Amino acid sequence: APLLFYVKGDVNLDAWKTLAVVGTRKMTIEGKCQTEKLIDDLAANFPDILIVSGLAYGVDICAHRRALQNGLPTLAVVAHGLNNLYPSSHRGTAKEMIASGGGILSEFPKGTEAFKQHFVQRNRIVAGLCDACVVMESPEKGGSLITAGMARDYDREVFAFPGRSIDEMSRGCNLLIKKQIACLAESAEDIMREMNWEKPAAGKRLSAGTQVLQPSLFDSLSPEENALLKLMRAGQKYQAQDLLDLSFAQQEGSCARHIGEVLSTLMMLEMKQAIISLPGGLYQRRPGY
DSSP: OOSOOEEESOOOTTOSSEEEEEOOSSOOHHHHHHHHHHHHHHHHHOTTOEEEEOOOTTHHHHHHHHHHHTTOOEEEEOSSOTTSOSSGGGHHHHHHHHHTTOEEEESSOTTOOOOHHHHHHHHHHHHHHOSEEEEOOOOSSSHHHHHHHHHHHTTOEEEEOOOOTTOGGGHHHHHHHHTTSSEEOSSHHHHHHHTTOOOOOTTOOOOTTOOOOOOOGGGGOOHHHHHHHHHSOTTOEEEHHHHHHHHHHHTOTTSOOSHHHHHHHHHHHHHTTSEEEETTTEEEEOTTO
């Protein structure tokens, strides 16, 4: 789990509804139309929904720009330090995002370059921040499928827009649906229905900036997150290996069985503000949890 995040902008990371919109850099005309219509329809119903993506070419930048056009906050999770945005051609969009209630987020400090391996690391942050992840277009191999798999591992809902079997940029989405990793989605309505996102009543449409009372984050913890949190005594500090050892000692079905699972669960608990990440790879239960 990241020790800290670097953020530009006043983005609300605890937004009422958060959707990750991801896909190929080689977006087709059909993919562009689908992405824009999805954002348009979501904005018509939920003007405070936060759109998360990666600021890359193709689906990512299309989602960010369409969100801006609809007055939605949008967050880019990037794979490098915030001092030099990549790709440089998207800097103007990034500035507009920051000025419009969104922002840019990274786990990498200033000066870190956009190395290939950083993009996979970035994908897990995209997956962890969202309530649901939708893949618009993807070939059979690509970062979008990695993000979808991570989102599923984090107990997020995953959606994919289907396409023709002969279309290269639809094969990844079709594969996600075929393997039951993703639910088939053809519209914003499909996502809203599956997520139980109710439309605001007539005459009570939320305006931008409206604060909505949310259920306690503790109520939204998964069995694995609850099990790990129960191992952490208030005021005590733990390393991931300490928690793995305690988990084995508990011998409960919902407890972690390997260090990767512990680290993944710790990241989710940190994002849900149930624990605090400290220097030296230490973790502490947040007061009140």
